Amino acid sequence: MSGITLRLMLLGLAGAASLLLLPVEKLAPTAWPPLALRALATVQPALLILVATALGAWLAPRSGLDAPLIRAWAERRPWRPVVREQLPAAIIVGLLVAAILVAYAGLWEARMAGVASGPALGFEVPLVTKLLYGGIAEELLMRWGVMSLVAWLAWRLPGRSQPVPGWCYWTGAAAAALLFAAGHLPLLFLSVPSPPPWLVGAVILGNALPGLLFGWLFWRKGLEAAMIAHASAHLASTAVLAL
Numbered sequence: 001m002s003g004i005t006l007r008l009m010l011l012g013l014a015g016a017a018s019l020l021l022l023p024v025e026k027l028a029p030t031a032w033p034p035l036a037l038r039a040l041a042t043v044q045p046a047l048l049i050l051v052a053t054a055l056g057a058w059l060a061p062r063s064g065l066d067a068p069l070i071r072a073w074a075e076r077r078p079w080r081p082v083v084r085e086q087l088p089a090a091i092i093v094g095l096l097v098a099a100i101l102v103a104y105a106g107l108w109e110a111r112m113a114g115v116a117s118g119p120a121l122g123f124e125v126p127l128v129t130k131l132l133y134g135g136i137a138e139e140l141l142m143r144w145g146v147m148s149l150v151a152w153l154a155w156r157l158p159g160r161s162q163p164v165p166g167w168c169y170w171t172g173a174a175a176a177a178l179l180f181a182a183g184h185l186p187l188l189f190l191s192v193p194s195p196p197p198w199l200v201g202a203v204i205l206g207n208a209l210p211g212l213l214f215g216w217l218f219w220r221k222g223l224e225a226a227m228i229a230h231a232s233a234h235l236a237s238t239a240v241l242a243l
Contacts, residue, residue, distance in 0.1 A: 003074035004067060005057040008140060012049035015033025015137030016042055018129040037205040049137050052145025059148040060223075063155065063172075064164045067144070067223040086225040093217055093225075094232030097210040101237035121145025127238055141179050142211065143218040143226050145173035174208075181207035 019042045025034040032040075060066060069086065072079040151172030155164045181204040188195055188203050210233065213227040 002057065004070050005053060007070050007074060007146070008057070008067065009050055010051045011136050012053050012140045013046060015132040015135075015140075016046035016049055018126075018132035018137075019045060021126045021129050023124070033093070045133075045137065049140055052141045056140070056144035056148045059152045060144060063148050063152040063168075065144075065148050065218060065223075069222065069224040082224075083237070086228065089217060089221050090225040091232060092230035093213045094229040095236060096228065097213060097233035098236035098240065100206060100210060101233060102240050104202065104239070105241055107202060112119045115124045127234070128239065130234035131231045134234050135227050137219075138180070138230075139223060139230055141216065142176040143173075143215060144223055146176040146179060147215055147218060150175040169215070169219040173212050173219065176215055177208040177211025178204075180211045181205075 020035070020038045021036060022041070023034070024041045025032075025037050056065075069079055071077075072082050108173040144193045147169075149172070151164065151168045152202075154171045184203050184207050185200070188200065192199065214230055217225040217229055
C-alpha cells in the first residue's frame with residue numbers, strides 16, 4: 001500500500017469516527033445503548049471509505065486526477081506551494097457553497113415551518129462531524145472514489161487513448177454530485193412523509209450543485225482543494241446560521 005493511500009485511509013477513518021457524535025438513536029429508537037448504536041452505524045461508512053480510497057488510489061492517477069498535497073507529504077516534498085495553489089479557489093468555492101447552504105436553510109424555515117414532522121425533525125449534525133465526515137470522508141467517497149471511477153469509465157470504455165477530455169471529468173462530477181444528492185432524500189422523507197415535488201427538487205439541487213463545484217475543484221486543483229472547500233462551506237454556513 002502506498003504512502004498516499006495509507007494517509008488518505010487514515011484521514012477517511014477519522015471522518016468516519018466523527019459519526020460517533022451523530023445522534024442516530026433519534027432516528028431509530030431502540031433498546032440498544034446509544035453508543036453501541038452509533039458504533040454500529042459507523043461500520044458501513046468506514047468500510048465504504050476504505051473501498052473508495054483504494055479504488056481512487058488506483059483510478060485517479062490513471063484519469064489525470066490527484067491529491068497533490070497528500071502526495072507531497074508522502075514523498076517528503078515541500079507542501080506550501082501546493083497549499084498556495086489550492087487555497088484561493090477552495091475558499092471561493094467554499095463561500096459560494098456556504099451561501100447555497102444558508103439559502104437552502106432559509107427556504108426550509110420559510111416553507112416548511114409547522115409542516116415537517118417525524119423522527120428526523122430537529123436532528124442536528126455536530127460541527128465536528130460536518131467538518132471531518134463532510135469535508136474529508138464524503139470527498140473521499142464521492143470525488144476520489146466515484147468521480148474517478150466514472151471519469152475513467154467514460155474515457156476508457158470507448159477505447160480512447162488520448163488525454164482525458166474535459167467532458168469525462170464533468171460526467172464524473174455530475175454522477176458523484178447526483179449520487180450525493182440522492183443520499184439526502186431518505187432523511188427528507190423521514191422529516192416530511194409526503195414532501196412536495198419542489199422540496200425534493202430543492203434537496204437534489206441544493207446538494208448536487210455543491211457537488212459539481214467540488215468536482216471541478218478536484219479536477220483542476222486536487223482532492224484537498226475539494227476537501228478544504230467542503231469543510232469551509234460547513235464552517236461558514238454554520239457560523240452565519242448561528243447568528
